[in-house]
Amino acid sequence: MTSTSSARTTTGREPKQERAVRTRAQVLDTAAELFAERGYEATSIVDIAERVGMTKGAVYFHFKNKEAMAIAIVESNYERWPALLKEVRTPDLDPRGTILALLDRTAEAFHTDRTIQAATRLQSERSLIHTPLPEPYVGWIDLLTGLFEEAERAGQLKAGIPPRAAARVVVASFYGMQHISDVLHRRTDLVDRWQELRTVTLQALLPQD
Structure with missing residues (x-):
């Protein structure tokens, strides 16, 4: 039995550090939910505290201000994509299949995941946030460039199309599609609109024989 398990068994309570981590995550999830629904400017610390069922002071214990929450949400969003690529990359998928599987999963995530939705909205509202956010889109373009090079x-890539150009077109098209949706x-x-984009754009870039 680990020391953490022993502490939980002995005291009957969750260790303070673990409880703090869980509470911080709960606050961040709630902030993401509200940012996705209302936008950055229309969401206050009081709104977040009320929805999560905490005092404003308790929220400030975990995040010094709303800007810190925005940064944490955007960073959390970007941390998800390498793991998602690792999940879809399997020995039975060729490069074309890997690109399509990754983007299919990404479209589903944009459809259902509030953190991803919040991060995307925060990036579009970055002029309202008085602190620099992580640079958008570049990581996705780099990731897809590598896949298009494969x-x-x-x-499998249509002759004459540079991999980085293909990546830029897909990222621009995808983010425009999800914004309009x-x-x-x-x-x-969103998933239906992605299927249209998939058919029109990806079929042209990665034609099947």
Whole structure:
């Protein structure tokens, strides 16, 4: 039995450090939910405290201000993508299949994950946030460039299209698609709109014989 398990058994209570980590995550999840729903400017620390069922002072214990929450949410969003690529990359998928599987999963995540939705909205509202946020889009372009380079080596990328250009087009198209879906339909049609984009754009970049 580990010392953590022993502490929990002995005291009957969750260790203070673990409780703090869990509470911080709960506050951040709630902030993401509200940022996604209302936007950055229309969400206050009081709103977050009330929804999470804490005092404002308790929220400030975990985050010094709203800007710190925004940064943490955007960073959390970017941390998810390498893990997602690791999940979809399997020996039975060629580069084309890996790109499609990654983007399919990404579209589903944008449809359902409040942290991802919040981070995307925060990036679009970055002029309202009085602190620099992590740079958007560049990480996605780099990640997809590497995958399109693999597709090019496998003879799957359409001849004459530079991998980085393909990556930029896909990222721009994907983020534009999800933004329009959000504005017009609160992302309820996002997966359908992704399927259209997938058919029109990815089929052209990665044609099947």
